[in-house]
Amino acid sequence: MRCEVVAVGTELLLGQIVDTNSSWIGEQLALIGIDSLHQVKVGDNFGRMEATIRQALERSDAVICCGGLGPTQDDITREVIAKIMGVEMVRDDAIAAHIRNIFEGRGRPMPENNLRQADVPDGANTIEQMPGTAPGLMCPVGDKMIYAVPGVPHEMREMMEGTVLQDLRRRSGETSVIHSRVIRTWGYGESALAETLADHVNTLDESGHATIAFQASGIEGIKVRVTAKAESHDAAEAIIAAEVELIRKAIGDHIFGYDDETMESVVLDALRDRRLTVAAGESLTGGILASRITALDPAMKVFKGAVVSPVGDLDDEDGAVAAARAARDAIGTDIGIAVIGPRDPEAHPPGTVFAAVALPDSDHAKTVALPGVLSRMRSYAVITLLDLLRKRLA
Amino acid sequence: MRCEVVAVGTELLLGQIVDTNSSWIGEQLALIGIDSLHQVKVGDNFGRMEATIRQALERSDAVICCGGLGPTQDDITREVIAKIMGVEMVRDDAIAAHIRNIFEGRGRPMPENNLRQADVPDGANTIEQMPGTAPGLMCPVGDKMIYAVPGVPHEMREMMEGTVLQDLRRRSGETSVIHSRVIRTWGYGESALAETLADHVNTLDESGHATIAFQASGIEGIKVRVTAKAESHDAAEAIIAAEVELIRKAIGDHIFGYDDETMESVVLDALRDRRLTVAAGESLTGGILASRITALDPAMKVFKGAVVSPVGDLDDEDGAVAAARAARDAIGTDIGIAVIGPRDPEAHPPGTVFAAVALPDSDHAKTVALPGVLSRMRSYAVITLLDLLRKRLA
Numbered sequence: 001m002r003c004e005v006v007a008v009g010t011e012l013l014l015g016q017i018v019d020t021n022s023s024w025i026g027e028q029l030a031l032i033g034i035d036s037l038h039q040v041k042v043g044d045n046f047g048r049m050e051a052t053i054r055q056a057l058e059r060s061d062a063v064i065c066c067g068g069l070g071p072t073q074d075d076i077t078r079e080v081i082a083k084i085m086g087v088e089m090v091r092d093d094a095i096a097a098h099i100r101n102i103f104e105g106r107g108r109p110m111p112e113n114n115l116r117q118a119d120v121p122d123g124a125n126t127i128e129q130m131p132g133t134a135p136g137l138m139c140p141v142g143d144k145m146i147y148a149v150p151g152v153p154h155e156m157r158e159m160m161e162g163t164v165l166q167d168l169r170r171r172s173g174e175t176s177v178i179h180s181r182v183i184r185t186w187g188y189g190e191s192a193l194a195e196t197l198a199d200h201v202n203t204l205d206e207s208g209h210a211t212i213a214f215q216a217s218g219i220e221g222i223k224v225r226v227t228a229k230a231e232s233h234d235a236a237e238a239i240i241a242a243e244v245e246l247i248r249k250a251i252g253d254h255i256f257g258y259d260d261e262t263m264e265s266v267v268l269d270a271l272r273d274r275r276l277t278v279a280a281g282e283s284l285t286g287g288i289l290a291s292r293i294t295a296l297d298p299a300m301k302v303f304k305g306a307v308v309s310p311v312g313d314l315d316d317e318d319g320a321v322a323a324a325r326a327a328r329d330a331i332g333t334d335i336g337i338a339v340i341g342p343r344d345p346e347a348h349p350p351g352t353v354f355a356a357v358a359l360p361d362s363d364h365a366k367t368v369a370l371p372g373v374l375s376r377m378r379s380y381a382v383i384t385l386l387d388l389l390r391k392r393l394a
Numbered sequence: 395m396r397c398e399v400v401a402v403g404t405e406l407l408l409g410q411i412v413d414t415n416s417s418w419i420g421e422q423l424a425l426i427g428i429d430s431l432h433q434v435k436v437g438d439n440f441g442r443m444e445a446t447i448r449q450a451l452e453r454s455d456a457v458i459c460c461g462g463l464g465p466t467q468d469d470i471t472r473e474v475i476a477k478i479m480g481v482e483m484v485r486d487d488a489i490a491a492h493i494r495n496i497f498e499g500r501g502r503p504m505p506e507n508n509l510r511q512a513d514v515p516d517g518a519n520t521i522e523q524m525p526g527t528a529p530g531l532m533c534p535v536g537d538k539m540i541y542a543v544p545g546v547p548h549e550m551r552e553m554m555e556g557t558v559l560q561d562l563r564r565r566s567g568e569t570s571v572i573h574s575r576v577i578r579t580w581g582y583g584e585s586a587l588a589e590t591l592a593d594h595v596n597t598l599d600e601s602g603h604a605t606i607a608f609q610a611s612g613i614e615g616i617k618v619r620v621t622a623k624a625e626s627h628d629a630a631e632a633i634i635a636a637e638v639e640l641i642r643k644a645i646g647d648h649i650f651g652y653d654d655e656t657m658e659s660v661v662l663d664a665l666r667d668r669r670l671t672v673a674a675g676e677s678l679t680g681g682i683l684a685s686r687i688t689a690l691d692p693a694m695k696v697f698k699g700a701v702v703s704p705v706g707d708l709d710d711e712d713g714a715v716a717a718a719r720a721a722r723d724a725i726g727t728d729i730g731i732a733v734i735g736p737r738d739p740e741a742h743p744p745g746t747v748f749a750a751v752a753l754p755d756s757d758h759a760k761t762v763a764l765p766g767v768l769s770r771m772r773s774y775a776v777i778t779l780l781d782l783l784r785k786r787l788a
Contacts, residue, residue: 013430015421016609020412022435027409036407037442039435041416048431191465191505214466215405216546225410282681286688290681290702295769298680300704308684309699309725331703350499369501375689376548 001172002035004056008068008077009151010043021066021156028165033174033229044074053084053146061144062168064160067151069134071114077148081139082121084146089119095126095135102133129162131155138167145171179236180227183247184257186387190216193224197250210243219379221256221263256390263386264293270393271302271335278389279304279331281323281338283311284353289337289382305331315343317365320356328358335359339385341377351377355385357392364392395566396429398450402462402471403545404437415460415550422554426563427572427623438468447478451538456562458554461545463528465508471542475533476515478540483513489520489529496527518542523556525549532561539565573630574621577641578614578651580781587616591644604637613773615650615657650784657780658687664787665696665729672783673698673725675717675732677705678747683733683776699725709737711759714750722752729753733779735771745771749779751786758786 005022012019022039029036037060042052049068056063068077082089096118103110117133120126127136127149134150136159147164149156185193194201194214201212209230215223224247228239248255257266271278280289280303290306297303307327314322320340328336336358342348351370356363366388370380399416406413416433423430431454436446443462450457462471476483490512497504511527514520521530521543528544530553541558543550579587588595588608595606609617618641622633642649651660665672674683674697684700691697701721708716714734722730730752736742745764750757760782764774 012417013420013433014424015417015419016607018412018414018417023406023409023412025409026407030408037437037439038446039407041433043431045431052432189502189505191507194466195505195507213405215410216464218546282684283694284692285685286692286694287676287681287684287686287700287702290676291679291685292681294680294702295772298678298768298772300677300680305701305703306681307699307701308681308688310694349501369499371500374692378689378692 001033001062001168001174002037002060003029003062003064003168004060005036005039006049006052006056006063006065007039007041007151008044008049008065009041010045010074012041012067013043021151021153024153024157025064025066025160028160029168031178031180032165032169032172033176033178034168034172044068044076046076046080049076049080050083053080057084057141057144057146062147062171063145064147064149064164066149066156069117069136069148069150071111071117071133075116078120078137081124081137081146081148085121085123085139085141087122090122091115092118092120092126092135095120095130098130098135099133127159127163129158131158136163138163176229176231177233177236178227178229179233179240180225181240181244182259183224183226183244183255184221184259184261184263185224185251185254186221186256186263186383187254188222188251190214190222193222193251193254197224197247200246200250204243209239212243212247218376219383221383253391253394256387263383263390264296267386267390267393268293268296268302270390274393276335276393277302277304277333278335278337279327279333280306281327281336281340282306282308283323284339284341285378285382285385288378289339289385292382304333307331311340311343315340315354317354317356317367320354321358321363321365324356324358324363335389337385337389339381341381353377353381353384355381355388357385357389359392364388395427395456395562395568396431396454397423397456397458397562398454399430399433400443400447400450400457400459401433401435401545402438402443402459403435404439404468406435406461407437415545415547418547418551419458419460419554422559423562425572425574425621426559426566427568427570428562428566438462438470440470440474443470443474444477447474447540451478451535451540454538456539456541456565458541458543458558460543460550463511463530463542463544465505465511465527469510472514472531475518475531475540475542479515479517479533479535481516484516485509486512486514486520486529489514489524492524492529493527521553521557523552525552530557532557570623570625571627571630572621572623573627573634574619575634575638576653577618577620577638577649578653578655578657579618579645579648580615580650580657580777581648582616582645587618587645587648591618591641594640594644598637603633606637606641612770613777615777647785647788650781656690657777657784658690661780661784661787662687662690662696664784668787670729670787671696671698671727672729672731673721673727674700675721675730675734676700676702677717678733678735679772679776679779682772683731683779686776698727701725705734705737709734709748711748711750711761714748715752715757715759718750718752718757729783731779731783733775735775747771747775747778749775749782751779751783753786758782 137148230236323338324336339355356365531542533540624630717732718730733749750759
């Protein structure tokens with residue numbers, strides 16, 4: 001079963017609003033096993049909207065139109081759908097009463113314009129959920145279906161979750177379930193990771209039980225998404241667990257976490273488990289490390305603080321160790337961490353930085369070359385340093 | 395002139411990544427007067443990519459394909475474009491050498507896969523900017539043009555700004571020029587700002603010389619964009635200068651800067667002009683202030699550092715002053731700044747924070763209530779504190 005998404009609104013094309021609705025809908029469709037092979041943005045123009053929706057309907061079983069259901073003259077999604085259905089517009093008294101109620105509830109006079117929202121294509125069904133003044137519509141065209149939902153994200157989501165996804169699922173006759181898990185990795189390039197797992201991926205493709213996708217995500221590392229389709233939740237979870245175990249064996253400690261875990265959350269959890277506290281010396285990273293970690297530990301119970309200051313006289317691994325120890329001793333924690341750059345970057349390979357972890361009984365330092373301009377290097381340096389600490393704690 | 399945007403990548407359809415690239419490109423096209431009437435997302439599938447790009451090319455003068463230029467087997471944008479051009483793929487030795495160099499610079503072995511990125515359609519021109527291993531391409535099809543740029547946002551932007559937008563503008567033959575200036579404001583809500591400027595905006599709409607748009611941008615404040623279209627650069631600039639002067643008179647010191655200026659850059663410039671140095675005490679803001687300022691002053695010549703630590707015993711304006719003075723004295727600067735939150739937020743109105751500036755001869759503190767959840771409050775607190783310093787320096 002295929003379902004396309006058409007996002008309506010000139011403001012989307014002009015970049016005044018980013019179309020996050022289509023992404024969210026795409027994710028929901030994938031999770032119930034419905035293919036969404038095209039997603040299109042189109043402006044508030046009758047002819048182009050009609051052509052776009054007709055084309056989507058031709059190559060798919062259903063279309064979700066998002067936006068253009070408001071009260072103003074440029075909100076024409078209802079009229080365009082009526083033309084495609086080959087029907088007239090009719091006033092829906094129940095919707096009109098609902099809209100009047102909403103305005104009365106707010107104690108505001110209703111602009112006459114708003115009743116336009118109660119004019120719907122003859123033969124369309126109203127979606128039960130209606131959190132705002134825009135009604136959602138289910139508009140049959142032959143054996144296919146156009147769903148019209150508002151562009152306001154929370155209104156759209158309520159209708160999708162309350163009606164549209166279930167209706168699509170019922171129409172698809174699909175009984176299998178789809179689960180996925182994200183494996184978070186650090187330290188591999190995308191192609192190197194793909195090469196390491198290539199044989200495995202090929203075997204998987206043949207078995208057809210699960211799929212693996214790679215997603216390079218900058219300072220979030222490379223995400224490996226394992227997706228399984230099966231007859232039950234338990235069966236899907238079992239396939240994923242087996243896959244994850246195989247990948248874990250292949251790439252080992254390059255895996256720092258799963259799903260919503262981040263490098264910061266993983267390191268904080270490890271420190272908390274071991275009842276250890278940490279402080280950071282920041283020169284190159286200028287406070288980025290502290291800002292990321294304190295977002296998760298705002299009361300600074302585990303990460304107890306940072307000293308942000310220019311790099312000192314030693315600009316090598318020893319300098320990084322000195323900065324880590326200084327932060328640890330100044331703030332009074334068990335562990336100190338620091339990453340510094342050379343005073344004269346020309347004297348080293350591009351992107352060279354020195355990272356250090358000062359544990360209670362030993363120091364550990366590492367020199368790495370990071371890619372990109374300074375702003376990216378700074379972010380990479382933070383994760384590199386946290387990864388060094390993570391491996392020391394493991 | 396019309397230019398469509400085709401965003402390539404199955405991960406976009408699955409909602410794993412939100413397509414911000416098309417929005418950004420749409421905004422840039424609008425600013426140079428080029429219509430972008432459709433924007434499409436399509437997965438990594440040869441047949442669907444080919445059909446989508448062909449259709450875009452049919453109804454527009456140019457197409458920008460974004461993504462699918464990576465080194466892995468599912469990156470097939472190059473091959474699809476070659477088919478549409480009706481040409482073979484050829485190895486570009488200059489690109490191959492460039493890719494090898496990038497890997498050598500990082501001291502990493504180059505996976506053989508990566509050389510796929512040097513295979514380009516015969517007859518395509520390389521875009522000069524190449525910040526990563528993915529080359530940007532200009533691929534003529536008859537008298538139309540397909541531009542291929544990477545999906546990595548910063549690589550895409552560098553190529554768009556360095557080459558593609560200029561090439562499109564040249565091809566469009568447009569002789570009138572469009573200029574715009576962004577007025578950066580802080581301290582107004584969007585509707586309050588719009589109300590203050592309402593009469594003025596109505597007059598403008600009638601004159602037709604310039605347009606004004608408001609853009610609420612969170613911690614960037616509210617941007618007021620003035621756009622003018624005229625026969626010459628000088629004429630457009632004159633219209634804008636007159637507009638900006640009128641707005642300046644209406645909203646005064648709520649304006650902190652223009653165009654690419656940020657609150658940080660404005661404050662740093664003011665300090666630099668006055669040969670003053672500053673240090674920050676961060677508890678509530680946990681390093682965010684330092685990370686934002688050191689991005690502009692990485693050697694810490696003006697902003698000489700920060701102390702990130704939990705809030706002390708005094709959690710009021712006096713506590714903020716104490717933290718500002720402590721940072722100033724510990725790091726040895728002319729000025730100290732700090733913003734703290736109450737230890738018990740329940741005892742104060744929601745979002746209450748205390749900001750302070752400790753100058754060499756006087757202290758200044760302010761209590762404000764900031765909106766939103768903690769992460770937004772932290773960011774707002776940084777800008778509130780910098781704005782307090784900005785007004786003191788003015």
